[in-house]
Amino acid sequence: MSKIVLFEEPDCRGKWKEFADSVSNLDTESFAKTARSLKVVGKHWVAYKDKDMKGDFMVYGPGEHNNLGCMDREIMSLRLVKEELRNPEIVLYEDVDFRGQLRNIFERVDDLRRAEFNNLVSSHEVKEGVWILYKGFNQTGSRLITFKGEKCSNYCLFDWNDKLSSLRPLLNSDHEV
CATH class of the missing domain: 2.60.20.10 (Crystallins)
Incomplete structure (x- = not known):
């Protein structure tokens, strides 16, 4: 199972919210522009600065991402990468x-x-x-x-x-x- 966990503080600390599928608007989850770190389990995730999976983005692979850099407190939507990444x-x-x-x-x-x-x-x-x-x-x-x-x-x-x-x-x- 793939999931992403967004955290309110750097180093995967503080209040958190877990997602197992894409989210087009984090406002509806009360977690828009809140994340300062994240953890990915399973497949990659794309984090976007705008709603509806638009705008500037970062792709995060499995593991902990303790500092989000340009995405710090900017994530508005998420997309789970369901595609196979072999034979592009x-x-x-x-x-x-x-x-x-x-x-x-x-x-x-x-x-x-x-x-x-x-x-x-x-x-x-x-x-x-x-x-x-x-x-x-x-x-x-x-x-x-x-x-x-x-x-x-x-x-x-x-x-x-x-x-x-x-x-x-x-x-x-x-x-x-």
Whole structure:
């Protein structure tokens, strides 16, 4: 069984609240923007700064996270990562609506220039796993997270058209991303 325990104080101390499934709004649990540390058992969890699993995020793997850094007192929603993290695959498309040249990606790519696909991506489809996409090289800059089965047909809708420069799959070994 997977679960996440949020704590009001650093070092997994103080008042706490446990969750076994995703929560779109921690206001309803009286624990919004309260967590200062957390503990993950089982699968990874994604903590978001906004309701409805939107906005900036951090991914937490199994273990104790005694200090949340930029997420300190910022967590508003949580998503349990139910996807298997083996055999990741994402398809990147040059044009919107899954058209144009495409690249099947199976592993971390620090610089899409090497694949002659930098700043060309306008849509994607996740075949397997969970992927984190970055505007900058070497996993820097603004980022998005996308899950198995998700299809994004038009990066123009959120100002990412032709801006993807690197990406990586979430791995079982990741402690914090």
